[in-house]
Amino acid sequence: MPSVEILSRVQFAFTIAFHYIYPPLSIGLGLCLVIMEGLYLKTGKLLYKEITKFWIKIFALIFGIGVATGIVMEFEFGTNWATYSHYVGDIFGSALAAEGIFAFAMESAFLGVLLFGWDRVHKAVHYFSTIMVAFGSALSALWIVIANSWQQTPAGYRIEGHALGARAVVTDFWEMVYNPSSIDRYAHVIIGSFLAGSFLVMSVAAWYILKKRFEAHAQAMFKVGLSVAVIAALMQLFTGHRSAHYVSKYQPAKLAAMEGHYDSLSVADMYIVGWVNNKTETTTGIKIPGGLSFLTHGSFSAPVEGLRATPPQDRPGAVNFVFQTYHIMISIGVTLIGLTLLALLLLWKKKLFEQRWLMIIFAWAVLLPQIANQMGWYAAEVGRQPWVVYKLLRTSDALSRKVTADQVMFSLILFTLVYVLLFALFLYLLNRKIQHGPDISGSKRDDDHDQYYPNNLENLPA
Known part of the structure; x- marks a missing residue:
């Protein structure tokens, strides 16, 4: 049987990877909701209200599953990782206290108004609630990223005690918050979340277009999702470069592992694809000679x-x-x-929704931001090893002293079964909501029908 350390790492990686499906979706979807409802208030078209209400229901489902899966990790800190x-x-x-007080409580409170406040509160109040829910979800992520970033680049602390009884104590709260990597990492995470949420919107919209259902609604949804996705995809180039730059400065071994670079006396190539043999300390593949040197130091x-x-x-294994x-x-x-720029070009040419092949791609492309987000976290966390707190606490020293491998294995099996059932339930409920589609309360209106459902869909605001 694997060791307690390996099993505990696998269990935590599994539970956090499953949980991390949902927060990026809620953050990205929150921004899309702000845009959709803003268009409703600006244009007065009932169509935008209907797609907003449709996505609020999906947002609530994602939020609920995200909360349930997040609680498990907090217990794991005490059971498997007591030291x-x-x-x-x-x-x-x-x-985490700041996250609970300033973010989660605010998001939860305004979510009630968002869900049940339609036609019960003023439009401006409801829109303010939508903004606060979106802001709260992004703010919640900020505090989680700050806590994780402190493990990567500790700051604003002192060590009290010694050996197994040692602990890090905050000496400067704001220095801890603004540790060297927190802002860059948060920007990278939040942009990835915008991509996850916007591609979910475009995926559902593309499916409706392929099935020729709710076509006016679907085209409006797609345009909102695309407006977020194209900006986020381009911004991710900048935030990704910034994140890699801080890694090169504060965690050079991690950057070297990311590019399979062993020799410090030579220039560093940037690999497009490749394979690393850690035993022979060699990397083979397609590369740009001196590419990593240029990105890191501005010189090939x-x-x-x-x-x-x-x-x-002290290297990543x-x-x-x-x-x-x-x-x-x-x-x-x-x-x-590439996908978002192509879609934007076709939208400008008024040919986007005629491209069935592209709609099929977008229907499945919802998986891509999720995979990218997961891979980014794996690279960041495994690349930090063998440290759980960089240069301060080794992962092997962070375990609980009373937990056995059998116990961790048993709980891992139980978590797997529960999470499989929970994911199946999520997919079932999500599919039901998508199959049902938006509630078209104004579709039978005879008066001023174009105000609600324009015949010329190309005139919908982009």
């Missing part, structure tokens, strides 16, 4: 610190895994840029 919890309790306690001839500069016991997940994320990011 870690003791060590970072002061740091994580501050960030500048040396970049390689893995050999780090003692073997699964170098090829870090390399592959990192490159999958980048490949998907480039693909999303």
Whole structure:
């Protein structure tokens, strides 16, 4: 049987990966809701109200599943990672308390108005609630990313105690919040979330267009999703570069693993695709000579610190895994840029919704941002190993001392069964809502029908 450390890492990776399906969707969908309802208030067209109400129902489903799956991880900190919890309790306690007070409570409160406030509160009040729900979901992610980023680049702390009783204590709250990587990592995460939510909107809209159902609604949905996705996809180039730059400065071993770079005395190539052999310390594949040197230092001839500069016991063990997940994320990011720009060009030419092949691609493309988000987190977390808190606490020293491998294996099996059932329930409910579609309350209106459902769909605001 695998060791307690391996099983505990697998269990936490599984539970957090499953949970991480939902927060990016809710963050991205929240922004789309703000745009949809804003269009309703601006134009007065009932169509925008109907698609907003449709997506609010899906948002509520995603929010509920996200909350349920997030609770499990907090218990794992105490059961499997007690030493870690003791060590970072002061740091994580501050960030998670701020998340609960300033973000989650606000998001939950305004969600009630968002769901049940239609025709009960003023339009402006309801729209304000929509904005606050979207803002609350993004703010919640901020505090979680701050807590995680502190593990990558610790700041604003001191160590009290020694050996297994040591713990990190906050000395400067704002220095802890604005640790060297928190803002760049948050920007990268939030843009990835916008992509996840907007591609969900476009996927459902594309499916409706293919099935010739709710076509006016679907085209309006798609345009909203595309407006978010095209900007987010391009911005991800900038945030991704910024994130890689901080990694090169503060975690050079992680960057070296991401690019399979071992030799510190030579320039660093940037691989398009490749394979890393950690035993022979070689990387083969298609590469841009000196590409990593240029991106890191602005020169194709500048040396970049390689893995050999780090003692073997302090390097990431699964170098090829870090390399592959990192490159999958980048490949998907480039693909999303191409897809969104192509769709924008066809929309400008008024030919977008005639391209059945492209609608099929967008119907399935909802998976791409999710895969990219997962791969990015895997690269970041596995690339930090063997440290759970970089250069301060090793993963092997962060475990609970009383938990056995059998216990972790048993709970892992139970979690897997529960999460499979929960995911099946989520897909079932999501499919029911999509199959039902928007409630078209104004479709039978005879007076001023074009005000609600324009005959010329190309005149819908982009």
